[in-house]
Amino acid sequence: MPVEVEVDVGSGLPGFSIVGLPDTAVQEARERVKVAITNSGYKFPTRKVIVNLAPANLRKEGPAFDLPIALAVLAASGVVPPGSLAGSGIVGELSLDGGLRGVRGALSFSEGVDREGLRRLVVPRENAAEAASAGKVDVHGVGNLGEAVDLFRDGEPEPTYPAGSRPEESPAAVEPSPDDFADVAGQGYAKRALEVTAAGGHNVLLSGPPGSGKTMLGRRLPGILPPLTLAESIEVTKVYSSAGESNGALVKRRPFRAPHHTISTAGLAGGGSNPRPGEVSLAHHGVLFLDEFPEFSRGSLEVLRGPLEDGHVTISRVAASVTYPARTTLVCSMNPCPCGYAGDRRKACRCSAGQIERYQSRISGPLLDRVDIFVDVPRLTREELRSGEAAEPSEAVRGRVAEAREAQTARQGAPNAALSGRPLREFCALRGDSEALLSRAIDRMGLSGRGHDRILRVARTVADLAGKEEIAAEHVAEALNYRRSATFDL
Amino acid sequence: MISSGESTGFAGSREGYLFLSLLQARTGTSLLRRMGDLSPDRLPEMSDRELGEHVKLSEKARRAFGELRREFDAEAVLGRLAQTGASAVTLADGGYPERLREMPDPPPALFVRGTIPEGPAVALVGSRKASVTGIENARELGRALGERGVCVVSGLALGIDAAAHEGALASGGPTAGVLGCGIDVIYPRRNRELFERVRGSGAVVSEYYLGEQPLPWRFPARNRVISGLSETVVVVEASEKSGALITARHALEAGQDVWSVPGPLRPPECRGSNRLLGDGAGVIWDVAEFVDAVAPEPARPVAPRALPMEELEEGELPQHEARVLLEVGFEATGVDVISGRSGVGMRELLPVLSMLELKGYVARDSGGSYSRRGR
Numbered sequence: 001m002p003v004e005v006e007v008d009v010g011s012g013l014p015g016f017s018i019v020g021l022p023d024t025a026v027q028e029a030r031e032r033v034k035v036a037i038t039n040s041g042y043k044f045p046t047r048k049v050i051v052n053l054a055p056a057n058l059r060k061e062g063p064a065f066d067l068p069i070a071l072a073v074l075a076a077s078g079v080v081p082p083g084s085l086a087g088s089g090i091v092g093e094l095s096l097d098g099g100l101r102g103v104r105g106a107l108s109f110s111e112g113v114d115r116e117g118l119r120r121l122v123v124p125r126e127n128a129a130e131a132a133s134a135g136k137v138d139v140h141g142v143g144n145l146g147e148a149v150d151l152f153r154d155g156e157p158e159p160t161y162p163a164g165s166r167p168e169e170s171p172a173a174v175e176p177s178p179d180d181f182a183d184v185a186g187q188g189y190a191k192r193a194l195e196v197t198a199a200g201g202h203n204v205l206l207s208g209p210p211g212s213g214k215t216m217l218g219r220r221l222p223g224i225l226p227p228l229t230l231a232e233s234i235e236v237t238k239v240y241s242s243a244g245e246s247n248g249a250l251v252k253r254r255p256f257r258a259p260h261h262t263i264s265t266a267g268l269a270g271g272g273s274n275p276r277p278g279e280v281s282l283a284h285h286g287v288l289f290l291d292e293f294p295e296f297s298r299g300s301l302e303v304l305r306g307p308l309e310d311g312h313v314t315i316s317r318v319a320a321s322v323t324y325p326a327r328t329t330l331v332c333s334m335n336p337c338p339c340g341y342a343g344d345r346r347k348a349c350r351c352s353a354g355q356i357e358r359y360q361s362r363i364s365g366p367l368l369d370r371v372d373i374f375v376d377v378p379r380l381t382r383e384e385l386r387s388g389e390a391a392e393p394s395e396a397v398r399g400r401v402a403e404a405r406e407a408q409t410a411r412q413g414a415p416n417a418a419l420s421g422r423p424l425r426e427f428c429a430l431r432g433d434s435e436a437l438l439s440r441a442i443d444r445m446g447l448s449g450r451g452h453d454r455i456l457r458v459a460r461t462v463a464d465l466a467g468k469e470e471i472a473a474e475h476v477a478e479a480l481n482y483r484r485s486a487t488f489d490l
Numbered sequence: 491m492i493s494s495g496e497s498t499g500f501a502g503s504r505e506g507y508l509f510l511s512l513l514q515a516r517t518g519t520s521l522l523r524r525m526g527d528l529s530p531d532r533l534p535e536m537s538d539r540e541l542g543e544h545v546k547l548s549e550k551a552r553r554a555f556g557e558l559r560r561e562f563d564a565e566a567v568l569g570r571l572a573q574t575g576a577s578a579v580t581l582a583d584g585g586y587p588e589r590l591r592e593m594p595d596p597p598p599a600l601f602v603r604g605t606i607p608e609g610p611a612v613a614l615v616g617s618r619k620a621s622v623t624g625i626e627n628a629r630e631l632g633r634a635l636g637e638r639g640v641c642v643v644s645g646l647a648l649g650i651d652a653a654a655h656e657g658a659l660a661s662g663g664p665t666a667g668v669l670g671c672g673i674d675v676i677y678p679r680r681n682r683e684l685f686e687r688v689r690g691s692g693a694v695v696s697e698y699y700l701g702e703q704p705l706p707w708r709f710p711a712r713n714r715v716i717s718g719l720s721e722t723v724v725v726v727e728a729s730e731k732s733g734a735l736i737t738a739r740h741a742l743e744a745g746q747d748v749w750s751v752p753g754p755l756r757p758p759e760c761r762g763s764n765r766l767l768g769d770g771a772g773v774i775w776d777v778a779e780f781v782d783a784v785a786p787e788p789a790r791p792v793a794p795r796a797l798p799m800e801e802l803e804e805g806e807l808p809q810h811e812a813r814v815l816l817e818v819g820f821e822a823t824g825v826d827v828i829s830g831r832s833g834v835g836m837r838e839l840l841p842v843l844s845m846l847e848l849k850g851y852v853a854r855d856s857g858g859s860y861s862r863r864g865r
Contacts, residue, residue, distance in 0.1 A: 189825040189858075192836040208857075336856065342619075343857025345822060348758045353618030353648045354678060376858025378824045437848070444848055477841035477848075481825075 001320065002089075002116050004054045005065070007072040012048035018069070020053030023061045032063075032094045033070045040098035040145040045077045058320070061274050064103040067092030067122070070145055071152065084152040089113035089121040089137075098145040100124035104244040106131040107237050113137050120159065122148060130241060132161035133250045134234055179220045182393040186380050190217050193375040193482055195397050198224045199404035200461030201415030203308070203330035203370050205293070205484075208377030209347070210340045214333040215258075217377065218289045221331055222254040223394040225287075226402035232285045235325055239284050242324075243277050255286030261295035269303040270324055275315040280307045281324035293332040294362045304330075305366045332371065334363065344379060372417060372454045374484040404464040416461045420453065428456040434473040441480055455479045500581040500591070502598075505564040506530035507580035511599035512567070513558055515698050517551040518707055523595045530598065534559055570700060574674055576603045590718035593744050597697030597715060603673050604693035606719070607664035610785055611641035613720035613741070614657075615713075615734040616650025616727045621759050621822075622853045623863060624727030625653045627751050631724065632657020632665075634777050638785040641666055641692065643720045645712060646685060648678055650726045650734070655688050662691075666719060669696040670712035671704035695719070713737040717746060722784050724774065725750045728762035735762050738771070747784075749774050754821045807849075810834070814842045815862070818852050822859035 016030050037044045051069055053060050068090040074080045091109050093101040103109075106127035113121045114136040121139050123131045128141025138159035142148045151157050181191060190206070190213075197204040198221060206214040228236065233250050240246040240255075259268060259279045270278030280288055290296060307313045307326035314323045336342040337356040342349040351359075408415055412427050419427060430438060438459075442452060456471075458479040463471045502510070510530040514521060522530075528544050538552045547555065571578055579585050580599040587606060590596050600606075612635050614628055632642045632654040642658035644651040646667035658665035667688045669677070673696045676682050688694055697715055698708065713736045717723050723741035725748070728734040738748045749772035753760025767773055774780045807815065817823070817831040829839050843860060846852045852860045 186826050188829055188836045189840075192840065343822075343855060343859070345824070345857075345859070349619070356619070357648065357678065357680060376856075378826070378857060378859065381824075381827070440848055441844075474841040477844035478837070480844040480847075481840045 005068045005072045006052040007076040008050045009045045009076040014046045016049045018051045020056045021059045025063050026060050029066045035096045036094040036098045063093035064091040066094040080152045092124045102126040105242040107241045180394045182391040190377045198401045201417040202372040204373040205371045206333040209344045212377045212379045218331045222256045222287050224397040257283040258289040261292050265300045265303045268300050270313050275322040277324040280326045283328040284325045288328045289331045293334040301367045373482040407464045428460045434476045437473045502530035504580050504582045507598040516554040593718040604689040606693045607641040611720045613643040613716045613723040614654035615737045617732045618649035620649040622855045628653035628726045629657035633661045634781045636661030636663020638788050640785045665692045667694045668716045670708035672700045672702040674700050677704040710736050714740040717741040722747045725763045730762045732762050822861045824859050
């Protein structure tokens with residue numbers, strides 16, 4: 001939404017007022033603008049100055065209006081050639097000495113400027129690279145008010161980043177994730193399950209006693225996901241930027257977000273009167289890791305359901321509604337019981353059957369319906385630590401995952417995890433012995449209809465990893481390992 | 491009111507035993523055994539001091555006695571039962587189960603929904619937290635007994651109990667569930683459906699009146715009823731602290747046979763039942779042999795059961811499956827251990843394990859580990 005800044009310097013008692021529904025931060029711009037103009041060596045007009053922010057019905061928030069207001073005032077008093085400001089998008093927060101501070105959402109500003117058909121964007125220097133990464137408009141980075149004034153006094157200034165140039169061409173040269181699969185000893189089963197998870201874009205639940213390495217494994221999932229494409233990288237940067245978490249450059253690593261279980265629903269899904277993206281959006285194109293899954297409140301898990309289904313969150317407020325993307329891989333981890341040691345081979349579990357039942361029933365629900373892969377992560381014995389397959393580096397796994405993802409995009413234009421209904425029947429059709437195997441598993445293992453669909457989706461991913469167009473019996477058989485194990489279930 | 495107890499030494503009337511039953515539920519102690527030749531019929535007229543001369547009463551019991559004496563109305567008690575489709579059978583009634591009557595401390599009254607099956611009965615009990623193998627054994631034994639028309643008695647709890655009832659129901663045989671709370675209180679909730687099915691094929695029984703809650707002390711007491719309704723008690727799988735061992739002790743005191751299913755050496759789930767074997771319980775090493783021993787003749791004809799859940803494939807296993815099977819222990823073995831021992835990589839191993847599971851050679855437990863099972 002563009003905001004136009006109008007300034008009138010007229011007769012009357014000297015004064016300075018801002019109208020057009022400004023919030024406190026915008027109101028305070030008066031003091032910052034006045035002092036910054038004086039300290040930059042210009043004269044603040046000793047007349048009645050009125051600043052109008054249009055459209056008047058939209059609430060204006062934040063300190064990004066400082067720079068446009070200051071420049072408009074200087075234009076009205078003739079310091080900057082009147083008319084030279086037209087056609088420019090300007091954002092920036094002023095400090096008292098006339099210096100400029102960075103703002104949130106620079107990338108979004110540059111997209112907005114492009115959408116409005118303007119030709120250039122003036123931003124604080126520290127935001128310039130970020131704003132230019134979309135590569136659509138001329139971006140001028142300025143360090144202080146004086147530089148901004150010079151920019152507009154100069155007829156045809158040289159942009160810091162001309163449209164079409166990108167400060168960093170492509171993020172394809174991904175920064176390697178600091179956490180590598182090769183660091184995890186043993187756990188071949190869990191690693192294979194995570195490979196399938198990554199390859200099909202599935203959500204996953206890791207269950208195991210304390211110290212079994214669930215967190216360590218979950219942390220390594222982003223590292224085996226295919227590298228971010230430029231478009232994905234820009235989307236992620238926009239979200240980070242609007243949350244004020246951007247460091248100015250494009251985000252090149254898949255996000256990994258691990259909120260604590262005491263997080264509020266607004267923190268998780270996004271919200272606030274000045275809307276801010278939640279963790280589910282900050283994990284866009286990355287991994288949302290919910291450690292100690294059963295400890296999250298039912299309410300906050302409930303709000304995740306929509307975003308996980310739709311891939312975006314819409315936060316509606318009186319003034320406006322904001323939509324943030326939220327396409328993320330959900331990784332949940334939990335202990336199998338309150339004490340944590342049910343099913344452990346070395347330490348006896350102290351919980352009663354009833355306690356375990358209550359604990360486990362806490363996690364069932366709509367969110368769990370979106371989880372395709374269930375993995376039991378046992379604590380390692382010495383034998384297992386020694387006997388694990390040679391640990392493979394994340395890079396090798398990532399290669400296979402990327403190929404499987406490409407096959408899915410070519411076939412159905414979406415990851416396998418998104419398949420349901422008719423596309424599921426079409427792309428996961430079973431023939432002959434694989435069909436027979438699945439129906440036998442349904443009888444023998446008591447799979448539900450939903451369980452059946454899960455097995456199909458996961459079998460599809462296993463086949464894609466093997467580079468096979470047809471789902472074979474062995475793919476179904478492997479998928480059966482990732483079903484939810486029935487703890488004390490009858 | 492019918493009074494037919496002379497021969498067994500229970501001389502009270504139906505009302506008297508109902509009163510005693512409600513009193514015991516409130517005080518949490520058994521008075522019947524300590525009352526000597528005092529007839530329960532006199533209770534409603536006695537003062538707490540008079541009762542105190544016969545039986546030592548705690549302060550709490552004294553108060554409970556006073557309250558009950560003021561409130562007690564046999565008509566209303568029975569009326570409420572009838573409304574919920576239940577009935578009461580007391581020590582004064584001819585229909586009171588004979589084996590239970592001979593126990594050292596029989597409940598004064600039983601509240602019943604459905605009909606307690608007559609004929610031979612075997613109790614199948616064990617831990618709530620049971621291994622997959624234990625669950626399978628309970629189901630298998632329940633089914634085999636049901637096919638002979640033997641009533642399977644258990645406690646309608648989670649784990650072994652539920653599996654035992656399930657097995658009996660699957661065979662179409664009779665079954666009875668004994669509760670540690672009122673018969674209108676469904677505990678645990680998850681067994682709601684099982685509850686109804688047990689009632690349909692037999693009875694749900696409790697010595698506690700409607701609405702009584704499942705207080706912890708009621709479960710050990712309930713176990714004596716389980717053993718009292720059966721001729722033989724089988725502990726399928728029990729940890730050392732399991733209430734199933736209490737049932738076994740009641741059975742031994744009453745001179746009944748106790749059997750147990752051997753389990754592997756280490757798992758805590760099996761230590762109680764294994765120990766029972768060490769103490770001389772009968773060893774169930776073969777289901778058919780056990781069933782022949784406890785029920786030589788079919789007690790009543792039962793419709794032949796539907797085909798078993800899995801039809802096992804005959805013939806030899808493919809070589810790679812056989813190789814993996816060798817490395818799966820009888821105790822739970824982790825997938826990574828199996829992979830390490832057999833040298834088969836994860837990608838090849840996972841499908842093989844599923845095939846072995848589907849063919850019935852191995853079972854997967856709640857922790858995702860595999861163990862071998864009998865076919």
